[in-house]
Amino acid sequence: MSLNVIFNASGILNFAQGHLLVVAGVLAFLWYPEGGGVVIWLLCLLAVAAGMAVLTGFQGLLTLLPLRSSVEQHSWIVTTLAASIITGALVTLSMGPNALSVKNPFGTFSFAGTQVPYIYLGLIALTVIVYLALRWFQRTFLVGLALSALSQDLEAARAAGAATRQLQVLSFAIAGVVLGLTGFLGASVIGISESNALQYLIFGFIVAVVGGLGNNTGALIAGPIFGVLLMYVTYEWGNQLQTPLAVAVIVAVLMLRPQGIFGRPHARRV
Template identity: 55%
Template sequence: MNEILVILIRGAGVGSLYALIAMSLNLAYNATGVLNFAQGHLLVTAGVCTYLWMPDGAGTASPMWYLTLVAVLVATAVVGMIQGLITLIPMRRDGGSHSWVATTIAGSIVLGALITLWIGPQVVNVPNYFGFVPLPDGRVPGVYPMLVVLALVVWAGLRWYQSSFLSGLALNALSQDVDAARAAGVPALKFQMLAFGLAAAITAGAGFIGSSAIEISGSRGTNYVIFGFIVAVIGGIGNNKGALIAGPLFGVLMMYVSFELGGGLQVVTALAVIVAVLLLRPQGIFGRPHARRV
């Protein structure tokens, strides 16, 4: 019984981390048509900043914890906007080609190399700031339930923002039709940069809150964005509600495979899941098929 609870709690937490990455991918994709494969290394960047900037002994009761949170969010958002600008400029020249694939992957590689130069090749560890959840025969770090809460808060916050603020409505307009939004006077590039910044901030929040639950090193970002992308595909690209549901389910599956069969089979299982989804329901389990103009 205790093992099942551990699998459920840890799996839902890790899956919520993937859901947050998926929501950040969706946010940028809806506004720009770009899947930003650098999001995984933005997550690691936030973890590195947390490791380096958090004062020793600071906890959730300390003002420095919250100041560090704001600093990490702002710094990562700025990096995300710069990377987004580098990605979008070639697209504007090429008439919307798929140059973003190369630029976002290149951005991921560059960020990974900079992180390695910054902290070295080792994996760094951040303390658990959220205590532990008691179980009948043990305990689980409280960071995992906090990640579930964070995913719910981000999902609700995005819904509220995109329905209640002019900038959020502008992002919605871009997701419907970029050319029509431009014709209506929406400064597309400005709001697309905002989308990249917000997406990076979401990833930064996940990296800050979940820093004790992830491996922080320059080589790990690719793994996180792959799992986040798989969750986005399962939930339906662009569908945040789908990502919110698919993330914990996928995380529990991965945790079960790790417990029962070993961590080496996680990647194989993840690939099997995405292949099955693409074969049986290409729009994602929670997505809707789109009409195609001919």
């Protein structure tokens, strides 16, 4: 959904988001004190979300600067990849190459004969909350309506007087909030290391494409399905098949329905 927020407002796929998710996990490692209570946890959650909004918004500003008036120049591919590489290098230089261990503050519960962290339930709840919050924001507030206008027709929105560049930077900041919440909440159950960032980006991109680029409802449905399928294959045949499965899924979807399962075909002038 964070990929979709940026894509709808600017047509950009932010290839730096895998590393930005790792940065959110690093901030959780650094800022949340061991043994901190619920209040401290909530304050740290808000602080990480705010910090990621600023960082991702700044990255978005740098990404959008060379574009002038449109995204058709495709310079955003270079700038987002550069941001990804630079962010990964900074994480490695500051924290080292090993995965960081973040303590689970909420414990576990018993399910199907195994102990499952409560964080997983929190991540499921966060997914639904983010989906509903984005939907409410885009339909209730003038800024949200303006962002929706950008997703439908960027040129028409610009002609109508919308501050397109500022709105596009805002979309990066909103995506940063989503990344911050996800990275902080999930820091104890995902691998927080630079080496995992590319995998997070690839899997997120696949879910976005399968669900239909820009379609948050598609992402909400396709994400859990793809995740369960991925874990089932890993359980049955090992994690060496994760990448081939991911590639097979996206190839099959693009061959059968290029706009994604929940996406809409776009008409074009020929």
